[in-house]
Each structure stands twice: as C-alpha cells, then as structure tokens.
Amino acid sequence: GDSVTQMEGPVTLSEEACLTINCTYTATGYPSLFWYVQYPGEGLQLLLKATKADDKGSNKGFEATYRKETTSFHLEKGSVQVSDSAVYFCALSDDNQGGKLIFGQGTELSVKP
Amino acid sequence: DVKVTQSSRYLVKRTGEKVFLECVQDMDHENMFWYRQDPGLGLRLIYFSYDVKMKEKGDIPEGYSVSREKKERFSLILESASTNQTSMYLCASSDQGEPSRETQYFGPGTRLLVL
Numbered sequence: 001g002d003s004v005t006q007m008e009g010p011v012t013l014s015e016e017a018c019l020t021i022n023c024t025y026t027a028t029g030y031p032s033l034f035w036y037v038q039y040p041g042e043g044l045q046l047l048l049k050a051t052k053a054d055d056k057g058s059n060k061g062f063e064a065t066y067r068k069e070t071t072s073f074h075l076e077k078g079s080v081q082v083s084d085s086a087v088y089f090c091a092l093s094d095d096n097q098g099g100k101l102i103f104g105q106g107t108e109l110s111v112k113p
Numbered sequence: 114d115v116k117v118t119q120s121s122r123y124l125v126k127r128t129g130e131k132v133f134l135e136c137v138q139d140m141d142h143e144n145m146f147w148y149r150q151d152p153g154l155g156l157r158l159i160y161f162s163y164d165v166k167m168k169e170k171g172d173i174p175e176g177y178s179v180s181r182e183k184k185e186r187f188s189l190i191l192e193s194a195s196t197n198q199t200s201m202y203l204c205a206s207s208d209q210g211e212p213s214r215e216t217q218y219f220g221p222g223t224r225l226l227v228l
Contacts, residue, residue: 042222051214101158101217103155103156105153106155
C-alpha cells in the first residue's frame with residue numbers, strides 16, 4: 001500500500017542554519033504531497049503542498065519540490081529561526097485511497113539561538 | 114479562517130468507560146476525519162465521513178465508532194476504553210472537491226489518558 005518515510009529526528013540546528021528534511025513515498029496512483037507542521041501544544045497545520053510532478057510548494061521560506069523520478073518531496077529552508085521549532089509531517093493523499101492522508105512518522109526540529 | 118474545535122484538550126478515563134470525543138468545524142466542510150497520533154508512528158486514520166450519517170473505516174477502526182448526525186459535528190466513541198487507547202486524538206475537516214487535493218484543517222487535539 002501507499003506509504004511515506006521521512007528522516008528520523010530529532011534534528012537540532014543553530015539559528016540561520018540550512019534545513020533539509022527528507023521525505024520519500026510509495027504510491028500506486030498519482031498522489032498529492034503535503035508538509036504539515038505541528039507547533040508545541042497545537043494541532044497540525046498545512047505548511048505547503050504540491051499536487052503534481054515537478055510542482056514546487058512554498059510557504060514561510062520553506063520549499064519542497066514534487067520529484068516523481070525519485071519519489072521524493074524533501075522540505076528545505078535556507079535559514080531557520082527559533083520559531084521554526086516544531087514537528088514536521090510529510091503526507092500523501094491518493095485518489096486510489098479515497099483521498100485520505102497517509103503520514104510519515106514526523107521529524108522534530110529544534111532550533112537553538 | 115477555518116476553525117476546528119475539539120471538546121477537550123485533556124481527558125483522563127478509566128478502563129472500560131465509554132468515552133466521547135467531540136469535534137466541530139465551522140466552515141461547512143463535507144469531509145471530516147479522526148486520527149490518533151502516537152510517537153514514532155505519525156498520524157493514523159481511525160474513521161472518516163464524507164457526508165452526514167456517512168462513515169468509512171480508516172486504517173485502525175477497531176475499538177472505535179463514530180457518529181455524524183449534523184454536518185458540522187463528528188464524534189469519536191470509544192465503546193470500552195482500554196489502556197492501549199491512550200493517545201493524542203486529532204480531528205480534521207476538508208472541503209468537498211477532488212479528495213486527494215483538498216487541504217485538511219486540524220483541531221488542537223485531545224490528549225486522552227486511560228488508566
């Protein structure tokens with residue numbers, strides 16, 4: 001079945017460092033790909049999404065490109081801030097699965113001043 | 114802004130109790146979802162609903178049931194709570210449309226402890 005694998009955390013970075021969180025997927029159809037973020041004590045919120053191959057999603061300085069050839073959707077940011085400390089979830093949604101979200105296990109990011 | 118609210122942030126229940134978790138959304142969304150979140154496992158879908166009085170099993174429905182009598186409200190029921198149901202429960206909703214492309218909006222979560 002469909003699945004999402006993302007790099008294990010926790011990831012600890014200094015402020016202004018570059019961030020990459022790897023995400024790869026397997027899917028039988030043509031999924032949409034998402035990054036959700038969960039700040040401490042809160043629910044998940046959409047960070048960015050891409051609905052077809054080669055699309056780039058971007059928001060708040062974060063970017064991810066839908067790479068069908070490598071089945072990847074890595075999250076990147078050029079300069080992280082303390083306020084980016086959160087848990088990041090990669091997810092896919094496939095019409096073959098009725099549109100339900102399938103999540104990776106989450107990657108905790110901690111940014112130190 | 115879409116708002117999804119859940120009835121409790123924290124809940125402590127005893128083994129064998131019947132537990133109700135309530136979720137309300139204010140954006141007239143067709144689709145509603147219940148997930149549980151456990152460390153190292155991400156989020157797993159318990160049940161979802163595409164319309165009033167409609168329900169579909171997700172990946173881990175055992176031990177749970179749901180009710181959707183009104184469009185804005187989706188309830189998760191633990192028929193007889195067990196300690197392995199201690200978890201964070203997250204409700205989400207999304208608009209009607211191409212299901213795989215719609216953004217899901219999440220509530221703040223209910224952290225349930227079953228003793």
